[in-house]
Structures are given as structure tokens and as C-alpha cells.
Amino acid sequence: MDTRLKPVGELLRAWRERRRLSQLALSLDAGISTRHLSYVETGRAQPSRETLLLLAGELEVPLRERNLLLLAAGYAPIFRETAMQAADFAPIRAALERILAAHAPCPAVAIDRHWNLVAANAGVAPLLEGVSPALLSPPANVLRLSLHPEGLAPRIVNLAEWRAHLMARLDRQIAESGDPALLGLRQELAGYPHPAEAQGDGALGELAVPLRLATPGGVLNFISTSMVFGAPRDITLEELAIEAFLPADDATARAMRSG
Structure with a gap:
């Protein structure tokens, strides 16, 4: 502290x-x-x-x-920060593993407050083929993986739109928390090469910003959802979030079922 x-x-x-x-x-x-x-x-x-x-x-x-x-103010802190691998955190780890496993074969990850990867299900690894090993070294950062030119960025079909969505989320998080580490991350991401302007993405884009990812089997279309644990009294638990991706069309759903 x-x-x-x-x-x-x-x-x-x-x-x-x-x-x-x-x-x-x-x-x-x-x-x-x-x-x-x-x-x-x-x-x-x-x-x-x-x-x-x-x-x-x-x-x-x-x-x-x-x-x-x-x-x-001169008082002792009252909120503890439990290590992820601590014995006391075992029920949370188990719950996290159940949630991620239940979402498979669709990709889902757990992240900390700085967007560092905490856990991932089996649906994530196939989508990371071709990503630089340096970006996957712990602590792997999900935003860096997404927007780095040696990460997923070259395969994101609607990169400008997806980048604008991620940067807007990060900006809101910075405004709410004032976290200098997040501000430093934003400055790094802003320096990555990217398309000049975000374009709309058809009918789906009128409802939510999709993630359109090019793969050897064709373009996969996902919509994302975020989840946090309710009523946390522990710092580690409060700062955990789950980012899950759902098929946005029948072709992507079939691709997920077939592996």
C-alpha cells in the first residue's frame, strides 16, 4: 500500500x-x-x-x-486481500472453474482489475493460434492480447469497432477508479497501429458490438457478456470479472459445437 x-x-x-x-x-x-x-x-x-x-x-x-x-484517517484496514491460491479461496476457485467449464465450448476468461488473465476455459486456446508467445507469458493481459499487432488484432475483422468498444470500457474504468496502472495500459494500447475509423457492422452492430474473428474455418461472430461476483467482502473477489463470448449466429454456434 x-x-x-x-x-x-x-x-x-x-x-x-x-x-x-x-x-x-x-x-x-x-x-x-x-x-x-x-x-x-x-x-x-x-x-x-x-x-x-x-x-x-x-x-x-x-x-x-x-x-x-x-x-x-489513522484506522486499521478491514478488507482483506486473499491470494488466489490460498486455501480460504478454494470455494471461489471452484465456482470460477465451474462457470468457465459450463460455458465451454464457447470461450470465456476470468480477469483481474488490470485485465490480466486469471483463468480460461478450453474454448480460448484454439482462438489464440498464431499469437506471439511473448503476449501469452504470465501475466497475460487480455486487452494487450486483443489489440497488439502480434496478438489477435490482425484477425479481428472489425478491429476499429472492437477497439473503440474496448477503449471506451477502459476509459470508464479509469474514470471510476483513477487507477494509474490502467492509465498506463491505455497509453500503451493507444500507441498500437489501428484502423482510422470504426464502421458499423450490419444489423448485429445495431444491437451490440460483435467480435468478428477470422479463423481457418471462416469468420466467427461473437457477442460478449461480463459478470462479477455479488456482495464481495474480499478485495481479490471484488476485482475478479468473467468475460464470456456467445455465438452471434448459427454458423458460429455450429462451429463451437464441432470444435
């Missing part, structure tokens, strides 16, 4: 401004006075641990950052 913490009031104000809330709106949501919130933000008042957690909850601050708020 960063030991050079800013004052807790300054951190709270930054989260409030990131969420585009006024002091009045936040104080009403949290059920505290606007004056007290103002005093907390300016350092004239020290928030209790309960008030700090209440404000963090209203601001939807990630658990990792709630620990930093607690530290900045």
Missing part, C-alpha cells in the same frame, strides 16, 4: 468529485450534515471509522481504496 497517503479529507473530496456529486448531494445520501462533510474534507474534523465507511459506501469506493481511506 502507498505509505505516502494524502489527508483523508483530500482523498474523500477526490472521490466525491470523481463521482460528480456536490457536498450537499453526498451529505443527503449519507445522512450527515453538509457542514460536517465540509469540515472532514478540509481537515477541520476527523471522521469516525463508521462515518468514513458510510461515505465510502455512498461513493462506491472500491474495497482496496477503502482500506487506503482508513489508513489515511
Whole structure:
């Protein structure tokens, strides 16, 4: 954790401004006075641990950052971060494996908060043929795999459209979290060669942005869905997400069934 913490009031104000809330709106949501919130933000008042957690909850601050708020206010962190391979995490690993396996033969991956690959099902490996081994070395990053010129990018038929979709998701994540690692990843991705303009992709593109991937057996068309675990109390669990891909047409569904 960063030991050079800013004052807790300054951190709270930054989260409030990131969420585009006024002091009045936040104080009403949290059920505290606007004056007290103002005093907390300016350092004239020290928030209790309960008030700090209440404000963090209203601001939807990630658990990792709630620990930093607690530290900045002089309190001990309360949210733990369990290693993926820890014994306590076994039920989550089992659930993750069941979800990924159930989605096969369609591809699905589990990622962490920085889009690093945590797990993948059997449907993913065949789609990665020809990808540079360097991009597959742990920790393999899913966005880098998708958009790097030595990754999947040359085989993505609608690369400009798919890239715009991924970059927009990343931008929203950066705006919500303020994570400098994600900002660095975005700067890297922005430097990759890419088509100048995203074009619409027919009738399907009117509903959702598809992933159209060229393979030796023809073009596969997928739509994607994202899943997170509900009501997490652990940092690792909160930061896990599952990205699953579903056939967008009958030909792709047949190709998935036939392997």
C-alpha cells in the first residue's frame, strides 16, 4: 500500500468529485450534515471509522481504496486481500472453474482489475493460434492480447469497432477508479497501429458490438457478456470479472459445437 497517503479529507473530496456529486448531494445520501462533510474534507474534523465507511459506501469506493481511506484517517484496514491460491479461496476457485467449464465450448476468461488473465476455459486456446508467445507469458493481459499487432488484432475483422468498444470500457474504468496502472495500459494500447475509423457492422452492430474473428474455418461472430461476483467482502473477489463470448449466429454456434 502507498505509505505516502494524502489527508483523508483530500482523498474523500477526490472521490466525491470523481463521482460528480456536490457536498450537499453526498451529505443527503449519507445522512450527515453538509457542514460536517465540509469540515472532514478540509481537515477541520476527523471522521469516525463508521462515518468514513458510510461515505465510502455512498461513493462506491472500491474495497482496496477503502482500506487506503482508513489508513489515511489513522484506522486499521478491514478488507482483506486473499491470494488466489490460498486455501480460504478454494470455494471461489471452484465456482470460477465451474462457470468457465459450463460455458465451454464457447470461450470465456476470468480477469483481474488490470485485465490480466486469471483463468480460461478450453474454448480460448484454439482462438489464440498464431499469437506471439511473448503476449501469452504470465501475466497475460487480455486487452494487450486483443489489440497488439502480434496478438489477435490482425484477425479481428472489425478491429476499429472492437477497439473503440474496448477503449471506451477502459476509459470508464479509469474514470471510476483513477487507477494509474490502467492509465498506463491505455497509453500503451493507444500507441498500437489501428484502423482510422470504426464502421458499423450490419444489423448485429445495431444491437451490440460483435467480435468478428477470422479463423481457418471462416469468420466467427461473437457477442460478449461480463459478470462479477455479488456482495464481495474480499478485495481479490471484488476485482475478479468473467468475460464470456456467445455465438452471434448459427454458423458460429455450429462451429463451437464441432470444435
